[in-house]
Amino acid sequence: PLGGQVAVITGSTSGIGLGIARALAEGGAAIVLNGLGRADEISATAAELAQQYDVAVDYDPANLLLGESAAEMIAAAIERHGRIDILVNNAGIQHVSPVEDFPIDRWDAIQALNLSAAFHTIRAAVPAMKAAGMGRIMNVASAHGLVASPFKSAYVAAKHGVLGLTKTVALEVARQGITCNAICPGYVWTPLVEAQIEDTARARGLDRTRVIEDVLLAAQPSKRFATVEEIGALAAFLASPMAASINGAAIPVDGGWTAQ
Numbered sequence: 001p002l003g004g005q006v007a008v009i010t011g012s013t014s015g016i017g018l019g020i021a022r023a024l025a026e027g028g029a030a031i032v033l034n035g036l037g038r039a040d041e042i043s044a045t046a047a048e049l050a051q052q053y054d055v056a057v058d059y060d061p062a063n064l065l066l067g068e069s070a071a072e073m074i075a076a077a078i079e080r081h082g083r084i085d086i087l088v089n090n091a092g093i094q095h096v097s098p099v100e101d102f103p104i105d106r107w108d109a110i111q112a113l114n115l116s117a118a119f120h121t122i123r124a125a126v127p128a129m130k131a132a133g134m135g136r137i138m139n140v141a142s143a144h145g146l147v148a149s150p151f152k153s154a155y156v157a158a159k160h161g162v163l164g165l166t167k168t169v170a171l172e173v174a175r176q177g178i179t180c181n182a183i184c185p186g187y188v189w190t191p192l193v194e195a196q197i198e199d200t201a202r203a204r205g206l207d208r209t210r211v212i213e214d215v216l217l218a219a220q221p222s223k224r225f226a227t228v229e230e231i232g233a234l235a236a237f238l239a240s241p242m243a244a245s246i247n248g249a250a251i252p253v254d255g256g257w258t259a260q
């Protein structure tokens, strides 16, 4: 269904971004990967996606802490492919600290990457989408775009900001065949989480199940992690023509977390 379309996914060298890239490639979209990581691993990932789904896969190493780089990445994608149909703002970082001790440079970096980078890519992509009369913008926010947890002031503020940006852009592009939505995951199964389980189990002397259910998934009623495949499937649906009327929405994928 996405054949002939071009998708740029930020922070897609691992985790949720890679899951979304995979789902969009499966739908037939040409993919622009972005993110940090080892050059050999990234080119192996790109080659594997291209081969498995028979689509073009490029990689742009833009550091999205810099607004200019974010805009240049979009310009380069449009220059290379002549279009941009799907923009997924997914790159993000976290830092956990009481507000009074929160390192100022961490606050600034989290606002820059988790919020401002999405502004810069959207700003650069919307003219081409308007000219084409179609487009799909998705911002990967978080359950923390809807509710807070202590010690995550920068992340929660940025993710709430992402929802504000999402709704505003949605209203601006609503007549032009473009939608802008936020995906709000709860805890998602990534290699990073797997490592956390082993460490926490050792540190607290708990078994794996107790760590997962009582510590990591304390707020997630399902007591299971969402998967990157589930997030990818939602992104693929939002990219499809049948999602044309979903606009300005914040869609939780959180096992019931934000229903509480």
Ligand code: NAD
Binding pocket: 010, 011, 012, 013, 014, 015, 016, 017, 034, 035, 036, 037, 062, 063, 064, 065, 090, 091, 092, 093, 113, 140, 141, 142, 143, 184, 185, 186, 187, 188, 189, 190, 192
């Ligand atoms: P991850 O660490 O696996 O992926 C983050 C991606 O961002 C990586 O590709 C990384 O290279 C990239 N990145 C980091 N700094 C960058 C920079 N300066 N410029 C460009 N790219 C950069 O994490 P993830 O869990 O897949 O998270 C992806 C998104 O999902 C984030 O926005 C995160 O806040 C959100 N999220 C994750 C969870 C979860 O449980 N994993 C839950 C809710 C929301």
